[in-house]
Amino acid sequence: MRELRSSAFWRAVLAEFLGSLLYALLGLGASLRWAPGPPSVVGAALAFGLAQTTVVQALGHVSGGHVNPAITLAFLMASQLSLPRALGYLLAQVLGMLAGAGVLYGVTPGPVRGTLGLSALHPGVGPGQGTVVELLLTAQFILCVFASFDDRHDGRPAMAAVPVGFSLALGHLFGVR
Numbered sequence: 001m002r003e004l005r006s007s008a009f010w011r012a013v014l015a016e017f018l019g020s021l022l023y024a025l026l027g028l029g030a031s032l033r034w035a036p037g038p039p040s041v042v043g044a045a046l047a048f049g050l051a052q053t054t055v056v057q058a059l060g061h062v063s064g065g066h067v068n069p070a071i072t073l074a075f076l077m078a079s080q081l082s083l084p085r086a087l088g089y090l091l092a093q094v095l096g097m098l099a100g101a102g103v104l105y106g107v108t109p110g111p112v113r114g115t116l117g118l119s120a121l122h123p124g125v126g127p128g129q130g131t132v133v134e135l136l137l138t139a140q141f142i143l144c145v146f147a148s149f150d151d152r153h154d155g156r157p158a159m160a161a162v163p164v165g166f167s168l169a170l171g172h173l174f175g176v177r
Contacts, residue, residue, distance in 0.1 A: 003084050012063035013088040019055040019067045020096025021103070026051040028117040029104050041176045049169025056161035069093050074142045122177060137171040
């Protein structure tokens, strides 16, 4: 419980809140239909990938820039994160995403707002198929995050935000439809 009294712990939790807020605001906001016509899958994928890259680059040095509860849980399961820190991150991420969606809701005109990017399964895709695709895409994202931040990797850990953002965009390109 000593960790809970640390200012570094609370800075990291605040960074996860802020990062999640910005991720939801920027990713969802950029993927809304501001012009008539069908939604752009490429635009949504790039929006979320670039939002992830931006947040990881800006806040990664404070908290690791997890932003995604799946990443936090993966780091916990790999013994790379303590339980109190993981719980703090998870709570901050959920509250940050809600706050980001709330800000977006407040600043977006009603006709553009729609469902704020709420996604649903394609009519030809069943819940089981959707779950398997989501699990596979989450696994590829987690593997990319672990590989990008591995100090033994030949790449440059300081640039880890770039492959992480690309990985997220790739997952969106495959999974959005």
